[in-house]
Amino acid sequence: VRSKLYDTIILGGGVIGCSIAFNLAKKGQRILLLEKGRVASQASSAAAGMLGVQTEMEENGPLFELARKSRAMFPEIVAELREITGIDSSLIRKGMLKLALQEEQIDECQSILEWQHSKGEKAVWLEKEELLQKEPCLSEKILAALYFPNEGHVSAPDLSNAFAKAASYFGTKIREYTEVRSLIKDSGAVTGVTTNGGDFYGDAIVVATGAWSGGLLSEDINQSTVYPVKGEALSVKAEIPLLTRTLFSKGCYIVPKKGGEMIIGATSRAHTFDQKVTVEGISYLMERAKELMPVLAGAEISSMWAGTRPMTNDGLPFLGQHPELQHLFVATGHYRNGILLSPITGKIVADLIADAVHPEIDLTPFSPTRHRNGQEVMLR
Ligand code: FAD
Numbered sequence: 001v002r003s004k005l006y007d008t009i010i011l012g013g014g015v016i017g018c019s020i021a022f023n024l025a026k027k028g029q030r031i032l033l034l035e036k037g038r039v040a041s042q043a044s045s046a047a048a049g050m051l052g053v054q055t056e057m058e059e060n061g062p063l064f065e066l067a068r069k070s071r072a073m074f075p076e077i078v079a080e081l082r083e084i085t086g087i088d089s090s091l092i093r094k095g096m097l098k099l100a101l102q103e104e105q106i107d108e109c110q111s112i113l114e115w116q117h118s119k120g121e122k123a124v125w126l127e128k129e130e131l132l133q134k135e136p137c138l139s140e141k142i143l144a145a146l147y148f149p150n151e152g153h154v155s156a157p158d159l160s161n162a163f164a165k166a167a168s169y170f171g172t173k174i175r176e177y178t179e180v181r182s183l184i185k186d187s188g189a190v191t192g193v194t195t196n197g198g199d200f201y202g203d204a205i206v207v208a209t210g211a212w213s214g215g216l217l218s219e220d221i222n223q224s225t226v227y228p229v230k231g232e233a234l235s236v237k238a239e240i241p242l243l244t245r246t247l248f249s250k251g252c253y254i255v256p257k258k259g260g261e262m263i264i265g266a267t268s269r270a271h272t273f274d275q276k277v278t279v280e281g282i283s284y285l286m287e288r289a290k291e292l293m294p295v296l297a298g299a300e301i302s303s304m305w306a307g308t309r310p311m312t313n314d315g316l317p318f319l320g321q322h323p324e325l326q327h328l329f330v331a332t333g334h335y336r337n338g339i340l341l342s343p344i345t346g347k348i349v350a351d352l353i354a355d356a357v358h359p360e361i362d363l364t365p366f367s368p369t370r371h372r373n374g375q376e377v378m379l380r
């Protein structure tokens with residue numbers, strides 16, 4: 001008889017895998033987390049850290065509901081992680097501005113304002129003069145903006161590392177440089193994984209391998225369901241603070257971090273795992289950023305990077321238990337919002353696994369097998 005060393009094995013040490021590990025370990029489970037490289041070295045460290053529920057979601061729906069529940073968890077989770085690990089994830093809640101640069105964007109913003117008000121969210125329309133009063137370094141060419149005072153951001157690498165460290169504090173064993181090669185199946189159940197460092201067995205297996213999940217899951221949730229979307233970004237620093245609120249526009253955002261640092265993001269290119277930082281990508285972002293804030297021409301470039309977002313065919317993550325393969329759980333496909341969604345994802349998946357509790361949130365729209373039966377889904 002094979003002895004089961006772990007209650008749950010989590011595949012992938014990004015913000016999603018680490019949040020699940022933290023939540024499960026805190027409940028007393030014996031957790032093994034397997035990461036092919038270093039913890040928090042992929043998308044979770046490339047992210048700008050925006051908690052953009054109202055800014056990122058263009059329509060009302062299950063993702064908006066999930067995201068706003070997750071955003072509400074940040075003050076408490078950031079304080080708890082700081083208490084346990086000493087890592088401060090730098091939660092800043094000074095709001096975000098969705099900018100209208102063309103007439104048709106004014107109409108778009110107005111309809112967003114209406115449905116978000118109907119959901120009880122705060123959203124304020126700012127004419128150009130009011131906008132420039134709030135943010136004097138913005139370009140005169142910006143016509144107006146929607147202001148979301150409750151949005152904010154964190155340091156994505158710090159949050160991811162804090163989840164990992166807190167998971168370790170509660171006993172999680174983290175094995176870096178351990179690549180999972182396949183799932184071990186036995187009579188309709190997943191019982192373990194094969195890796196470059198041997199086989200491991202657990203009562204539950206969670207796939208949280210981000211953009212790389214397609215390879216491990218292609219047989220089990222249908223073809224081509226998770227795919228990579230490359231994003232390039234850079235950070236710049238000015239001698240004096242130039243911006244208080246995050247700017248969000250089509251194709252470019254600017255996130256003011258502590259110490260006068262600003263993250264400018266991000267490009268978007270689907271179906272590539274390439275992580276080169278290119279002249280084309282960075283010059284595009286710099287041009288767009290200067291259109292929003294001409295004063296950035298004099299800012300100093302601090303660093304540039306690229307990361308790989310995990311996208312699904314309909315833009316919704318896969319969350320929950322596999323309906324046919326026992327003991328297999330999936331938490332991936334968080335695309336542009338994995339940092340934002342990490343607290344709620346960790347909680348939902350941990351409740352499902354440890355307590356078999358059906359979360360208060362309906363997970364049907366996030367079912368890992370929803371793309372089956374040849375259903376055509378719209379790419380958002
Ligand atoms: P990852 O962080 O990629 O982690 C997956 C891990 O699995 C990796 O460490 C990988 O090495 C490991 N792995 C893969 N295959 C295997 C294997 N076979 N065995 C073992 N380990 C394996 N989100 C926001 O909420 N706000 C933002 O502002 C934001 N900005 C972004 C900006 C950019 C430029 C990019 C690229 C992304 C941004 N995102 C943002 C999205 C966010 O980064 C992702 O949604 C999130 O990090 C996904 O987390 P993850 O844990 O699923 O993936």
Ligand code: GLY
Nearest residue numbers: 231265266336337
């Ligand atoms: N959420 C910002 C990005 O993915 O670029």
